[in-house]
Amino acid sequence: MTTSISAMGGIVRRKEDPALIAGQGKYVDDIRLNGEAVTAFVRSPFAHARINSIDTSAAAAMPGVVAVYTIDDVRHLGPVLAQVPVGVMRPLLADGAVHHAGEAVAMVVAENSYVARDAAEAVMVDYEPLPAVVDMKAAVAGATKVHEGSESNVLVTWFSHDWWPGVFELVDHRPAIAEAKERDDVVVVSQEMTNQRLIPTAIEPRAVLADWNHGYNRVNLWSSTQMPHALAGAVAKTFGLPSNEVHVVAPEVGGGFGAKLNIYPDEILTVFASKALDRPVRWTETRREAAFSTIQGRGWVATATITGTKDGKILGYELDGIADMGAYSQNFTVAIPVLGLFVAQGQYDIPLAWQVSCVQTNTQTTDAYRGAGRPEASYYIERIIDMYAAAIDMDPADVRRKNFFKKEDFPATTAIGLTMDSGDYERNLDTLIADVDYAGLRAMQAAARAEGRYVGIGLSTYVEVCGFAPSVLAEFGFGWDAYGMPTSFSGSGLVRVNPDGSATVIIGTGPSGQGHQTTWAQVVSDRLGIDYDSVRVTHGNTAESPTGVGTFGSRSAAVDGAATYEAAEKVGGKAADIVAHMLEASAEDIRFADGGAHVAGSPGHKVTWAEIAEVAYKPHKGPDGMEAGLEAHAVFSPGNATWPFGSHLAVVEVDPDTGNVEIQRYVGIDDCGNRINPMIVDGQIHGGIAQGIGQAMFEDAIYDAEGNLLSGSLIDYPIPAAGDLPAFELGWTNTPTDVNPMGVKGIGEAGTIGSAQTIVNAVVDALAPLGVKHIDMPLRPRRVWDAIQKARG
C-alpha cells in the first residue's frame, strides 16, 4: 500500500492491528503448552497476622492437585528482588506473618484453574491477628509497627536540597522562604491535599507461563511484563543460571501503565514449580486478586504552601508530605517520590523546598503507576497555584505565566540541579488560551453564574521528565542492577536487511499498546527507503534483542527509537558502499527511497533493496573486503532526559443539588517535540487524560481501619467508561529537543500528569461563588456535595 513512510509526521495504520482486530493476538493466557499445570494462591484475610501453622494436607489430597507449596519450600530462593532495596523486601510467600490483606500464603498447583481454586480453599491457615496500621499519619507516628520489631515505619525522607548527596550541591531554600513569609506584600497559601491510592487496572490481568527444561537446564518464560530483560536477569540470579539460559517473551501485553514493571513473586514461583514438577506451570491473575498481587499507585498526603507577592510573584513553594509505600518494597517503591521531585516545581522558576517521607503501612505495595510520582507532584503545585491565584484575585493563567521559566532560560536548571532540555511554556499556554477563546469562556461562565449555574473552568500546565538520563541516574536506583543486569539508561535497536530485501528490526522495549512496531517501522522505512510493509519489528524477547531496558518512564521513542534510528543509519552507510559499487558511483551520492537506492540527481539509476541484499549476502559480488550480511546494532545513551510539557483546560458544570460533575469540554495543548506518528501520539494523550480523569472523578483504593480493601473489584473501583468522558480536543506546539537525533520527547504519561488537577481546578472554580476552596479526589458526587454543604455552613 505504501512505499516509504515519512518518519516524521507520517500517519499510517498500525502494524499491530490486523491480528488484534481479528482476535488473533496472543497474550500470555492465550498460549498453551502441552502438559501444563495451573496455580492458585491462598491469600490472607488479615492485614497483619502471625501465621501459627499452615495445613496443606487436605488440599494436597484432592483429586487433580499436583502440589501445594509454602515458604518452607521456597525460602532458599530469597525474597523478591527489588531495584531500590530500602525497607522490607517481599518474601516469595508469607514467612511467619502476613503484612497486608491478600498477601499470598501458599501456592496450589493443579490440573485446572477450577480445581486449583477448590484446593486453595482447602488449605487451612491458623492466623493470629496483630494490630494493623493503615493510615499514613498513624504509621508515621509509629505506635503500631507494620513489621513487628522494626524501629520505625518511615523508610526514608526525601529533601529537595539534599536528594542525592555528593552528586548535587544544592541550595536549601527554607530559610529564605521563611524570611519571605514575614514580608508585608506577601500572602501565604497553604492546603493539605490527598492524592489517593489507585489500582492500575490494565484490562489484561497479569499472567505468567514457565517451562523449565532440565535437559538444557534452561527456562522459557512468558510474562505480561514491561521489562523482559530485567525479568530474565532476576530469574537467572534467583535460580543461579546464566542470564542467557533464561528466555523471556512478553508477547501481546494488554496494558501495563507501570504495574507490569516489577519482578513479581508469581513469576519466580511459577519458574520454581515448573522446575520442581518438570512440567509447564501457569498463573493467571483474576481481577479481584489483582488488587493484592499487582502493585498500586499514588497514595500521598501532603501540605502544599505557596509564599508569593500580592501581584503574583511566587517567592517559595513548599511541600511537606507522606507517601504510602505499603507493606513491602518492590521494584522502585521508595524511589517513586523522587520522580515527583524531578518535576516538583512544574513550569515555574521558583524556589523549592520539598520533603516527602516514605512510610510503610499494612497495605499492598505501591510502585510506578502511569506518571509515577509526577502526577502527584504536578497535582500539588497546580492545585496550590490556583489557590494562590484565587487568594490574590488574579487570573490563574496570568499567575502561571508570570512565574514560568522563559524560553531563553533553556536549557534550564531546576531547583534540584537537573537540566531541562528545551521548553517554550508561554507559547504553549498562549496557544491554549487562543484556541479555546479563554476570554469567551470566562464570559460564558459569568453568564452561567448569573443564571445560578455552577460552571467552572480549570487550567493546568505541567512539565514531564521522560527517558531518564544521563545514565548516571541509573546509579540512583532506576536501572536493573539488582537483577544482575548492569544497566545504563540506553536504548537498543537492531536493524537487519534480510537476504530478500525485507528488514527486521529488533528493539529492546516491552510495549503494551504503544504501537512500537508501527513507529519503528516508520523510522527505518524513512531512513532506508524500505517499503513500510516490508519492515517487521519485534520486541519483548530476550533471545532476539541483545539488550533491553524495557518500556517505562515514557522512554521508548526518545531512547530506543533513537537507537533504531542510529542502527538504520549504520546499515545505510554499509548499503551505500554496496550500492556505490553496484552503480559505479560514489557512496556520498547514494540516496535511499522508494524501495531501493539511486544516485542523487539520477533517479533512474537505481537498484532495489532485494538487489542490494543479494550483493550484501554474497561478498564476492560486493566491494573488496566486504563482510557478508547487512545489519547493525546500536545502543543509544542520551545525554539528558527529555522534558515535554503542556497546558490543559477543562470546562465542567456541577449540579449543586447532587454534587454531580459533568465534564463538558477537555482541551489539551501538548508539546513533545517532533512526533513520529501523530495518530499514535494523540492516542497516548487520550488514554493519559482518561486515567487522570479516572483519578480526579472516580477511582479510590479504599482500605478500612483494619486494612481490608473495600474497593478491590470493578464494582467498587469504577474506572471511566465511554459515557463518562467527553471527546478530547487536542492541539500541539513543537519545541524539539537536541537530546536525540529525531528531536522527539516522551508522551506516554503526559496526559495523566496534566489532567487530574485540571478537573479539580475546574470543579473548585465552579463552586468558587459558594466559597469552596478545595475538594479532595476523587470528586464523587458525595464529596462535591459535602464540600458545598460545608461551604454553605
Place this chain on the structure above:
Amino acid sequence: MHVAMTVNGREVSGDVEPRTLLVHFIRENLRLTGTHVGCETSYCGACTIQVDGAAVKSCTMLAVQADGATIRTVEGLADGDQLHAVQEGFWERHGLQCGFCTPGMLMSAASLLEQNASPSEDEIRHAIEGNLCRCTGYHNIVRSIEYAASKLRGEEPAPPDWTMDFEGVS
C-alpha cells in the same frame, strides 16, 4: 455434561462441568482465544460475544446455558479476508492500543450497528459502557464506530480528527 452449539458457523460440542463458564469453553475447549477475560464481575466486557444475535458477556454465562445456541465471537466477524466494518474502523481510526478489550468492544460495536445504523456520539458512548478500555480514553473508539457506521450506510466516513497542525519539523 455434553453441550453442543454453533460457533462462528461451525457445529461444536464438548463435555463440561456445569460450572464451566462459557468463556472458558470458548477459550479452552474451542481454543478461540480472541475472547478475553478481564474481570469476574461482568464489568469489563472483554469477553463480549453474540449469543443468538445479542451481545452478552460470556464470563457471565455457563457453557451449559449455551447448549443449542448460535454464537459469534470476534473470530467470526470477518467474512474470509473481508474485514467487518467495525474491524476496518478500529484499524483506520486507531481504535485500539493494547488490543485486549478490542474483541469485546468490536462485538458490542457490531451489535449496536445492527440495531442502530446511525447512532449519535452519545448513543455510541452509552452502547459501549459495558466495555472498559484503559488505553484509548474511548475517543478513537467512538470515531472508529462512527467510521464503521458510515461504511455500513454506504457513505464516506468523516476524515480523522487527529491533530496534524504541528508547527514544522526540525
Place this chain on the structure above:
Amino acid sequence: MYPRSFEYLAATSLDEALAALADNPDAKVMTGGMSLIPLMKLRLFSPSLVVDIGRVPGLDAIDDAGDHLAIGALVRHATTASSEAVQSGAAALAQAAALTGDVQVRNRGTTCGALAHADIAADQTAAALALGATMVARSSSGERTIAADDFFVDTLTSALQPDEILVEVRVPKTGAGSGSAYGKLGRRGGQSDYAVAGAAAVVTMDGGSVAAARVALTGVGTKPSLAAGVAEALVGTDGSEAAVAAAAARATEGVTVLEDLYGSEEYKAHLAQVYAGRAVTAAMAAAS
C-alpha cells in the same frame, strides 16, 4: 472467577423446576444469571443445585391484560425497556430497565430476576414498588400473589420462599391522567452504574390537582422503600414546584437510610429528596 461445583438442571417445564426446588432446599433458580453467576464466581454464594428455567416455554412475553401488564419470568431488561406497552403503560419501569446494568447485562438479565434478587441499589425494584406491582410466585404446592409493598424484605431478600419461582410480575397500567417516571444518580455520576440513590413516582392528576401518588426509593437503605410521606403530602396539592419540594422533603420518613462507599446517611437522605422530587415532576409531566 471459578465457581464452586454444583449440580445443574435445565428445566423444560415449570413443574420440573418447581419439583427440583421442592426437593432441594439449597437449590437456586436462575433466569439470566446476571446476578447469580458473578456471586458464584466470587464464591460468595454457592448453591448445590442451579435450576435453570431459561428454556421453559411461555415465560418470555409481556402481555397486555387490560388493566395491567403481565411480564413473564424470562422477559429481559432490554425487552422491558424497549416494549411500547411498558413505555406507555408503565414508563417508570421501562426507564428503570433501560438504566439497568449495561447493554450486555440488559440482553441477558431479566426483570423478574432483578426483582427477585432484591439488590439494594437496583433500578426496577423501585419502579415496581411505585407502580404497585403484584408478584406472582409459584411453588409445587401452588401459586400466590405478593404485593410489591410486601415483597422486598431486606438486603438481597425478597418474600419468595426457597421453593418458589417469581413467574410473573403484574404491573398496573397508568391510565388517563396518570404518569410515571424513574431517575437516579449512578455511582460514576450521571445515571450510569448502580444507584447511589434513585426514585420512581406514579402520579395521577385530576383537574389540576394531584389525585393520587406513589413514590419509591432505591439505593438509600437495605431495600427499596415506599416514600409514603411524599405521596401523602402531594395528594390534593396543585403539584406546583413548591408543593413538590415540600412533599419531596418527606422522602425518607419511615425509611432507614444507610451509609455506604458512595454516600453518607445525610447525603443519601438528601438525594432521596432530590430524586423523589425529580421523579414526581417528571411523572406529572407525563400525566398531562
